[in-house]
Amino acid sequence: MSLAAQSVPRMPRGVRLHEDRVRGGWVLLAPERAIALDQIGHAILSRIDGTRDFGAITRDLAESFGAPIEDVARDSGEFIEALAERRILEVGP
Template identity: 50%
Template structure:
């Protein structure tokens, strides 16, 4: 993954607001993952158009956090989800 990688959610995977828990969940066939606020903020920016670098820059600005830290966390988070095939990093 590079900053120019454009992540997207594979077919059948979507973000969903769980009203009972009051949290965002990532729904996939036969699976659901509960997201914390930062996880939901990252995946909310995964629209199939934004590059990883742009997502990190946007979040670093919004959270007033160091870009290096945000970039590393975003890359690790998306890599972990990609390994589970919940995010697609390959066009």
């Protein structure tokens, strides 16, 4: 899978971001799974709302972190694709 700029990632029913106040930090909760997130993972997932396309998410991340958009697109695309392969995220046209 290769994400196009117009692809729209979304969290399926039952998947959500959760702040773990006990341990500090964020986790991605999915049925029978919990994935601890680093700052980058949280930054990417917090921008996924089911309406913004990958291009908009990438531009926002690049502007927020002052990083080259090509690097952000590659890295965030790989992250989103890995979660989609595990059926934790969905990616639509």
